[in-house]
Amino acid sequence: MATPPITKPIESPATVITDATCTFCGCVCDDIDITVKDNHITDAKRACVLGKSWFYGHAADDRPDCLIEGQPASVAEGVERAARILTEARYPIVYGLSDTTSEAQRVAVAIGDAIAGTVDTTTSVCHGPSGMAFQGVGEVTCTLGEVANRGDLIIFWGGNPAESHPRHFSKYSLMPKGMFVPNGRKDRTAVGVDVRKTKTAKAMDLFFQIKPRSDFEALWTLRALAKSVEVDPEQVKRDTGIELSRWQDLMDRMKAAKFGVILFGMGLTMTRGKHLNSEALLSLARDMNAFTRFVVKPMRGHGNVTGADNVVTWQTGYPFGVNMSRGYPRFNPGEYTTSDTLARGEADAALLVACDPMANFSQPARERLQSIPYIALDPKETPTTRSAAVAFTTATYGINTPGTVYRMDDVPIYLRPALSSTHPTDLEVLSAIHRRVTELKK
Amino acid sequence: MSSGYFKIAGGTVYDPIHGVDGEVRDIWIRDGQIVEKPSDSNIRPDKTLDASGLVVMPGGVDMHCHIAGPKVNAARKMRPEQKRKAEKVVRTSNTRSGTMGSVPSTFATGYKYAGLGYTTAFDAAIPPLAARHVHEEFEDTPCLDKGFFVLMGNNHFVMESIHRKEPEKLRSFIAWLLGAAKGFTPKVVNPGGVEIWKQLPSGNVHGLDENVAHFDVTPRQIIEQIARAVDALKLPHSVHLHANNLGMPGNWITTLETMKTFGDSRGHLAHIQFHSYGGGEGDENTFNSKVVELVEYVNAHHNLTVDVGQVLFGETTTMTADGPLGYYLSNAFKSKWFSSDTEMESGCGIAPIEYRNTSLVHSLQWAIGLEWYLLAKDPWRVVMSTDHPNGGSFLAYPQIIQLLMDRTYRQDMLKQVHPAVLERSTLADLTREYSLYEICIITRSGPAKILGLTRKGHLGPGADADITIYTPNDDKTKMFELPRAVIKSGVVIVEHGEVREPLTGKLLYVAPEYDTSIESDIAEWFEKYYSIRFRNYPVPLDYLHDREEVACARL
Secondary structure: OOOOOOOOOOOOOOEEEEEEOOOOEOOOOOOEEEEEEOOEEEEEEOOOHHHHHHHHOOOOOOOOOEEEOOEEEOHHHHHHHHHHHHHHOOOEEEEEOOOOOHHHHHHHHHHHHHOOOEEOOHHHHOOHHHHHHHHHHEEEEEOHHHHHHHOOEEEEEOOOHHHHOOOHHHHHHOOOOOOOOOOHHHHOEEEEEEOOOOHHHHOOOEEEEOOOOOHHHHHHHHHHHHOOOOOOHHHHHHHHOOOHHHHHHHHHHHHHOOEEEEEEOHHHHOOOOOHHHHHHHHHHHHHHOOOOEEEEEEOOOEOOHHHHHHHHHHHHOOOOOEEOOOOOOEEOOOOOOHHHHHHOOOOOEEEEEOOOHHHHOOHHHHHHHHHOOEEEEEOOOOHHHHOOOEEEEOOOEOOOEOOEEEOOOOOEEEOOOOOOOOOOOHHHHHHHHHHHHHHHHO | OOOOEEEEEEEEEEEHHHOEEEEEEEEEEEOOEEEOOOOOOOOOOOEEEEOOOOEEEEOEEEEEEOOOOHHHHHHHHHOHHHHHHOOEEOOOOOOOOEEOOOOOOHHHHHHHHHHOOEEEEEEEEEOHHHHHHHHHHHHOOOOOEEEEEEEOOOOHHHHHHHHOOOHHHHHHHHHHHHHHHOOOEEEEEOOOHHHHHHHOOOOOOOOOOOOEOOOOEOHHHHHHHHHHHHHHOOOOOOEEEEOOOOOOOOOHHHHHHHHHHOOOOOEEEOOHHHHOEEOOOOOHHHOEEOHHHHHHHHHHOOOEEEEOOOOOOEEEEEEEOOHHHHHHHHHHHOOOEEEEEEOOOEOOEEEEEEEOOOOHHHHHHHHHHHHHHHHOOOHHHEEOOOOOOOOOOHHHHHHHHHHHHOHHHHHHHHHOOOOOHHHHOOHHHOOOOOOHHHHHHHHHHHHHHHHOOOOOOOOOOOOEOOEEEEOOOOOHHHHHHOOOEEEEOOEEEEEOOEEOOOOOOOEEEOOOOOOHHHHHHHHHHHHHHOOOOHHHOOOOHHHOOOEEEOOOOOO
């Protein structure tokens, strides 16, 4: 394991850090020019509205580096307590990981292995179903630069990138003038499919407002039309809320496209059908390659959730929901995924890295978490850090700390931190916990 | 007092680079390297490993495998069904847990390679954009020194430079890209074909002189020009080529033409087995071996080297940067399919498959691989590989050794495959048996030499102390699947199949010199077409774990 990088203060008034990376969403834009004055970010050129609020809102927090049961403590004391909690537990879990560097993720998985624990990431509550669909049928995909250079029919399904990934259109999917689409937006047809007319719908050439919970039926209609299988127009209209003729028109355009791209969000993966929806979409993209080139890509939310998938996979062989209690990795979503291990009252200790389950998990899961000792690492105070046995205030990745993040298309990008932080990094805290856990386990 | 020496005493040593063929010798190690025996006879080693009666060879070198990066990791994600049935890799006090199947997790990969006596491995196909990913995975792949080849055969800047007849620019670009990625040599995969795959439904190129649309170059020009540039840069290894038309009946004509295309340049043809097929297009019934015709050319042309890409029967996962090939295989096997088209242009295809000995095609593939080993005159230019995991897992290497060393075993196995193999290949007539000396060449000394690694593949002073010690056994599978001890950088990392000290291993990379004035051109191109910033692309040295630059000065 590499020596943990030390955060070096970057001082002197009005420094500009060019080509800095924004880790707020899965777009991971690496072209931001950050202006720093008096250890504050005063400008984030080219950042979107979300990116600006990310950069402006992350002045170093003056909370203590570590709190044990809410009382200030040294990092060393926190590490000792954390290691004791994790090694004394019978069913410890490691969760979160999507908003930290892959260097830190690697150590977190190592801790999970050392304590015979369960490792899971926020993937299990966002694109987990897409991961399962991937296991079932594979995925025909590409990097975002290929979308920019070749994509001439872009379908957004069950997502609202105009608000969740504001620069996706301009940087990757709609506006760029690419090698094979030299006129940019004019060379592209944009299609939206969603249950409601979001801001994204306004940017589309065609919009399909399907009936809620009918994604699977809509996708199978398209799969049938792709293969010229006869379908009942009445049933299609009844099931999807859209006339068959409109689906046929879409299919004609899909077949006429040279390089079709489907980008999908949690509107597909977290609605009725879940992984079957994702599987239907991945299969549709695959089917289309009998006629033209077509690719598909999940729109990932967190800045390094894709890194978490990659790291957990290369170390254990599975992408999320991995249990190592028998000494080797086993995968079973629903059994080893965190919302389930908590809600069923199985987990008896937790290491939570860069996540806030106390704010967004189900009532039974939150109740269980409240009742067990857990460790939380977060740059900010959150409902999760407030109830933690040990809470570490860590430096913010990308703003204070260097490291690697993986964009939604698996492209690794290095971070250029703009600000110093007095807080330790996730990597430093996790490395210390890992060392201590290893000693205690001997 | 500590002398710092470690002695391997009295082993039967095989060191073909120095012409040592099974002689009883001592080997002295200090500071991770093999050294001369100390002239002062009072000096005693700190530690002695008694190797009397045992076989001592340099550590194995796998010059063509797929063990890291986005393609391998996607394949890991895609095959949970294999892992559940596979051997468990259980955590110990000094090793990490992991999963097996045809695409093992990183730690498991390192332990298992070391368990077979391999201490160096090169990943054969890395998309330039994924360089950092590979460095991260390599750091989590213990017990091995590692390097990787950088995909360039469908790169737009490369094709533009060739089209504009700017060989100097091409050379500088290759040097820049290898240096930026911290890679080892250019890999060319289905030159031109992967670009056409992105442009057209089921697109591909089918011959060396087909035009690559939009770029107006041919596969032949791409191979020829990159090979020349690599030689001009004096890279330690040649260009590493996955030729056009892989797996297609009748592809031997393309392969022979490809060999001729190299002219006087050095060239390595990867997994040559998959490129040695006769027969008519798409007609299984005419499928046959053309090894005799191809091996004759390789025997006579010393600028060419090959690794075999041996097929073994059983389930595996094919993975390739050859996008259209992945599509072809997934359709042929009706399997799940992963494909990824990548900027800084490369492709990727993954499909699970099963090689069956009842299948004519698979049986012939198996036989064709063996024909390559047995018909090649010069073992220094034919390297053992399964193109892991494409032809089978690297875990099959001991079985391949037995097939080569034990004619009876080979003929027994030949009886179990599709009977038409007897007529469509020469395998049944081949009586050659490899010696231990020759096995040592095709599994370590040869690949080390071909890669230009002067400190690998031999046991002379100055070599890295990567050494494998085997217990002799007439059953060569048994002998090679469980070494008595494996030493890496002078440290015993495996004993009796158990991992003792899983060193991380180092990265082997090149840093060729080039005219840096080209960087502004590359930057302009990069910012125009790619989705990350030029400045954020290159991998700096401090990003790497332990590392060693391999010098460019061999020619």
